[in-house]
Amino acid sequence: MEEYIIDIRNLTYIVNDVTMLDKITFRLRQGDNLTVFGPEGSGITNLFDIIVKAEAGFDGEAYYKGESIKKLDYFGQLLYKKDIGYVHGDYGLLSNMTVEQNISLPLEYHSKLTATEIKKQTEKVIDEVNLDHCKKFRPIDLTRSEILKTAFARAIVMDPDLLYIEHAFEDQCPLNIKTMMDILIERSKVPDKSLIIITYYPQHFIDVSEYFIMFFNGRIVFDGSNEEFVKTDNPYVLQYLKNSIEGPMVIL
Amino acid sequence: MFNRIFIYTGKKALSIKGGVVDFFQYCKAIIFSLRSLRYLSFRAIYNIIINQTRFTGVDALGIVMVIALLLGGTVIIQALSSLPKFGVEGFLGNILVIIIARELGPLATALIVISRSGSAIATEISVQKWSREILSMELMGIDTKLFIIFPRIIASILAICSLIIIFDIVAFIGGYIISQTVVYIPTDVFAQIIIDSFKFKDIIAAIIKSIIFGIIIPLICCYYGLKPNSKFEIPIYVSKAVTRTLFVSIIVNIMVSVLFYL
Numbered sequence: 001m002e003e004y005i006i007d008i009r010n011l012t013y014i015v016n017d018v019t020m021l022d023k024i025t026f027r028l029r030q031g032d033n034l035t036v037f038g039p040e041g042s043g044i045t046n047l048f049d050i051i052v053k054a055e056a057g058f059d060g061e062a063y064y065k066g067e068s069i070k071k072l073d074y075f076g077q078l079l080y081k082k083d084i085g086y087v088h089g090d091y092g093l094l095s096n097m098t099v100e101q102n103i104s105l106p107l108e109y110h111s112k113l114t115a116t117e118i119k120k121q122t123e124k125v126i127d128e129v130n131l132d133h134c135k136k137f138r139p140i141d142l143t144r145s146e147i148l149k150t151a152f153a154r155a156i157v158m159d160p161d162l163l164y165i166e167h168a169f170e171d172q173c174p175l176n177i178k179t180m181m182d183i184l185i186e187r188s189k190v191p192d193k194s195l196i197i198i199t200y201y202p203q204h205f206i207d208v209s210e211y212f213i214m215f216f217n218g219r220i221v222f223d224g225s226n227e228e229f230v231k232t233d234n235p236y237v238l239q240y241l242k243n244s245i246e247g248p249m250v251i252l
Numbered sequence: 253m254f255n256r257i258f259i260y261t262g263k264k265a266l267s268i269k270g271g272v273v274d275f276f277q278y279c280k281a282i283i284f285s286l287r288s289l290r291y292l293s294f295r296a297i298y299n300i301i302i303n304q305t306r307f308t309g310v311d312a313l314g315i316v317m318v319i320a321l322l323l324g325g326t327v328i329i330q331a332l333s334s335l336p337k338f339g340v341e342g343f344l345g346n347i348l349v350i351i352i353a354r355e356l357g358p359l360a361t362a363l364i365v366i367s368r369s370g371s372a373i374a375t376e377i378s379v380q381k382w383s384r385e386i387l388s389m390e391l392m393g394i395d396t397k398l399f400i401i402f403p404r405i406i407a408s409i410l411a412i413c414s415l416i417i418i419f420d421i422v423a424f425i426g427g428y429i430i431s432q433t434v435v436y437i438p439t440d441v442f443a444q445i446i447i448d449s450f451k452f453k454d455i456i457a458a459i460i461k462s463i464i465f466g467i468i469i470p471l472i473c474c475y476y477g478l479k480p481n482s483k484f485e486i487p488i489y490v491s492k493a494v495t496r497t498l499f500v501s502i503i504v505n506i507m508v509s510v511l512f513y514l
Contacts, residue, residue: 074284074285075288075291080393081392084391088388090384092387094380105296105392110293115295
């Protein structure tokens with residue numbers, strides 16, 4: 001039986017009487033990578049409420065490695081969140097901690113490693129993302145790309161099976177984050193480790209993700225591989241990639 | 253006109269009731285989250301405890317000692333100007349213990365801690381919430397109630413307990429120095445008077461007050477720190493944190509004194 005890391009079945013999510021996600025169904029095998037895109041209000045940011053925040057207020061089913069996300073109790077949710085690495089566009093670094101302390105925080109809190117092992121693991125991740133020159137700095141002293149790298153390093157330091165990246169690469173200088181994109185491509189090739197990328201720029205992740213899903217008005221309007229995404233004649237995808245107001249999507 | 257007064261009073265009462273119920277839900281959530289202590293390694297909160305103890309206790313030492321010296325001197329000045337009229341200048345030690353050790357010491361220390369650390373805690377938590385740092389911690393599987401509030405409570409208890417002891421000692425010293433300008437009392441006699449005036453329940457009352465203050469100051473300040481939804485609300489809630497913690501501390505002080513001394 002195939003191992004699905006994320007399995008969403010007929011999920012409907014309503015917030016303040018507005019249907020954010022409307023009977024969506026998709027699956028992601030462990031080791032595969034997925035890019036989810038769509039315009040504002042399409043529901044792509046609401047996936048975060050289900051998959052990362054583990055909100056229970058939805059209809060349908062959502063499974064993580066075969067376990068229902070809806071049925072998690074308070075402590076189950078804490079342990080579940082520990083298993084997922086999350087990077088978002090605000091980055092959320094702790095401003096009273098250095099880069100090193102920010103990165104080692106999940107290990108300090110969750111792991112049973114000794115102080116020496118934590119330091120070693122933290123140093124390894126810092127080297128991977130080229131942050132050695134600023135590891136003693138606080139977030140206020142970092143450049144934007146360094147903040148992204150720190151948030152990314154913190155998300156991967158526990159080596160999670162699922163890394164959820166939400167609008168983290170947007171609003172960055174493409175040259176400065178070239179190394180980050182290379183790291184992301186390397187990570188996408190690791191077997192048993194999956195990525196879910198939520199973005200407004202899916203074309204940047206063709207080398208990263210095997211699968212692409214497009215949302216519009218809370219529904220899935222495109223679901224296919226990266227080759228299908230590149231060659232598609234789906235009107236929604238074409239309108240989105242051409243940045244056009246003409247098409248099936250009415251953008252106000 | 254009376255209608256308006258009734259409506260206003262009713263609204264205020266309902267708002268207060270809503271606030272109290274919300275605060276108790278918050279306290280219940282914190283007590284519930286103590287169960288995740290088993291998942292927490294002490295080293296994760298060790299730095300927070302150390303830093304908070306340093307900020308609340310060590311960094312406040314200077315101001316506490318100066319205020320203690322001045323207050324001790326003030327009490328003595330008033331006592332020395334009034335007691336001889338009644339022929340009870342021999343009760344100087346008792347007066348110092350009653351006023352400083354029982355009441356002024358704990359309360360003045362709490363006020364200093366509220367104005368320094370309470371406002372700082374509320375502001376720090378508000379800014380962390382606004383900049384989504386708290387959300388980031390929650391999404392890492394960190395129980396933020398345990399991680400943010402619990403170490404601050406431990407640190408505040410340690411700091412306030414120590415500061416109260418230091419406050420009392422320095423106030424007695426200040427009082428003694430001032431008293432020497434009016435009447436000569438040998439140091440060992442003065443010290444003996446103070447020690448004889450101290451009862452075991454004074455020590456217990458001071459410890460209980462320091463523990464309760466150590467709990468309620470970070471608890472209330474973190475509660476208001478988690479309230480703002482935008483950066484413009486931060487000063488409003490910081491101000492509420494300080495004034496309400498002050499109010500509750502005074503009530504708690506009175507209640508403990510009533511319990512022990514009436």
